[in-house]
Amino acid sequence: MAERDKQLPTMFCMQTGVIRLNRIVIKCRILRNVVVATCAMSGKSVVNVEVVSDTVCPWCYIGKRRLEKAMKQFVDRADFKVHWLPFQLNPDAPQEGVNKMESYRQKFGASRVAQMVPAMTQTFANEGMQYSMGGLTGNTRNSHRLLAWAAAKHGLDRQNALAEELFKGYFTQERYINDRDFLLEAVEAAGLPRDEAAAILNTDGIGEQLVKEEIHKYPQVTGVPFFVVNGRQVPSLNVVVPFYCQRGARGWFVETEQVT
Numbered sequence: 001m002a003e004r005d006k007q008l009p010t011m012f013c014m015q016t017g018v019i020r021l022n023r024i025v026i027k028c029r030i031l032r033n034v035v036v037a038t039c040a041m042s043g044k045s046v047v048n049v050e051v052v053s054d055t056v057c058p059w060c061y062i063g064k065r066r067l068e069k070a071m072k073q074f075v076d077r078a079d080f081k082v083h084w085l086p087f088q089l090n091p092d093a094p095q096e097g098v099n100k101m102e103s104y105r106q107k108f109g110a111s112r113v114a115q116m117v118p119a120m121t122q123t124f125a126n127e128g129m130q131y132s133m134g135g136l137t138g139n140t141r142n143s144h145r146l147l148a149w150a151a152a153k154h155g156l157d158r159q160n161a162l163a164e165e166l167f168k169g170y171f172t173q174e175r176y177i178n179d180r181d182f183l184l185e186a187v188e189a190a191g192l193p194r195d196e197a198a199a200i201l202n203t204d205g206i207g208e209q210l211v212k213e214e215i216h217k218y219p220q221v222t223g224v225p226f227f228v229v230n231g232r233q234v235p236s237l238n239v240v241v242p243f244y245c246q247r248g249a250r251g252w253f254v255e256t257e258q259v260t
Contacts (some may be wrong), residue, residue: 028192029151035127040044043064046060048230049067050083050227051225052085053085053086054087054140055144055166056126056137058171059224063227065127083159084147084151085215086214087226088144094139096178100133100135103137104116128174129171132172132174136169136179142201145213147159147162149197150162150190152210153196161190162186165186165187166183183201184197
């Protein structure tokens with residue numbers, strides 16, 4: 001099989017249909033609001049997944065968990081490479097941090113927050129995690145600097161480990177996303193060098209340069225998480241549908257919401 005044929009397409013359908021691409025027949029159907037895709041192809045696949053996200057986006061953490069579950073089903077049949085790209089839901093958020101619950105009330109209104117929090121708590125519980133609205137929220141730029149540096153200098157696996165530590169600390173341990181001590185603790189927990197990370201935070205060097213480049217890679221993104229799989233973008237349908245195929249009719253999807 002030619003190398004280019006190993007790069008499997010990611011497809012999505014707005015309506016029932018059959019798509020032919022690179023000699024692969026892909027049948028798509030919509031079941032409620034979830035797109036299910038199947039195809040037939042032999043050989044192990046390389047699946048490149050880019051995830052545009054913000055470290056204070058709860059659905060980005062949920063999307064990470066569901067993506068991981070999907071990948072585990074096919075770990076022996078595909079090589080997955082996950083790259084986290086930056087997005088700031090509020091680039092003007094204060095550096096010093098503000099009360100998280102109060103910030104939510106100001107943005108969404110008290111009545112809506114009263115509905116959102118129990119729903120999100122249950123969603124996290126369904127994924128085996130404890131959701132907390134305590135603590136501070138604020139500017140996420142430094143967390144993105146570290147994620148960009150981790151990928152560029154230490155590889156995608158280490159970046160993914162750092163993303164996990166940042167999400168976990170913020171959403172389940174009430175750590176402030178722009179607290180220097182927390183950021184450096186997350187770096188160490190992810191197996192990354194603390195001294196290098198401290199230098200990234202101290203200057204507008206490579207971390208900031210990478211964020212400036214990466215944050216404009218997909219300028220059409222207005223809500224996260226936003227997935228790009230093998231170069232194909234998933235539209236803003238509140239459904240993420242990356243998939244790959246392996247002998248017989250197989251597919252996988254990740255269902256999540258988006259935050260704007």
